[in-house]
Amino acid sequence: MTEKIVFLDLEDTVIDTFADGNLVRTAAVRRFLAQERPQRVALFSYALWDERDRRNCERRLVPGLQESLGVALDLTISPTIDDLRRIVERTRRMAAGSLSQQDFFDWFGRKEEGFIQFARFGPGFEGQTLVLLDDMVPEMELRMPASDLIVRTVPVQSL
Numbered sequence: 330m331t332e333k334i335v336f337l338d339l340e341d342t343v344i345d346t347f348a349d350g351n352l353v354r355t356a357a358v359r360r361f362l363a364q365e366r367p368q369r370v371a372l373f374s375y376a377l378w379d380e381r382d383r384r385n386c387e388r389r390l391v392p393g394l395q396e397s398l399g400v401a402l403d404l405t406i407s408p409t410i411d412d413l414r415r416i417v418e419r420t421r422r423m424a425a426g427s428l429s430q431q432d433f434f435d436w437f438g439r440k441e442e443g444f445i446q447f448a449r450f451g452p453g454f455e456g457q458t459l460v461l462l463d464d465m466v467p468e469m470e471l472r473m474p475a476s477d478l479i480v481r482t483v484p485v486q487s488l
């Protein structure tokens with residue numbers, strides 16, 4: 330069965346800043362999730378640089394987000410920048426660790442570009458619909474028959 334996964338950006342989408350972690354736009358995002366009815370909800374945030382950030386997020390932010398949005402967040406498919414760099418390195422047959430964080434942002438600084446890479450080359454999303462809700466993306470839908478994927482990006486401002 331085709332599965333739909335909604336990925337939520339963090340800063341300026343569901344919280345103010347990673348440091349402060351105050352929830353924002355809760356009602357609108359909750360409505361959006363109720364409309365979309367995804368099988369899974371995860372995070373796709375450039376505020377998560379590494380494993381330490383992910384653990385920090387899991388401890389400090391995830392309980393409040395889950396409670397206020399009424400969904401479970403799947404952190405196992407929520408990539409950090411380090412995960413995304415590894416995906417790109419593998420895809421381009423680069424040596425591990427050779428893509429710096431700066432290189433990553435030069436290539437994939439636009440959120441929709443990073444998300445498309447992740448959808449295509451990340452962990453086994455074939456046949457699925459991946460939706461990114463983010464404050465920095467255009468309204469877009471991409472059908473990628475070769476990877477049997479549908480990728481949508483939704484600007485949170487449009488909710």
Ligand SMILES: [Mg+2]
Pocket residue numbers: 338339340341342463464465
């Ligand atoms: Mg943001």
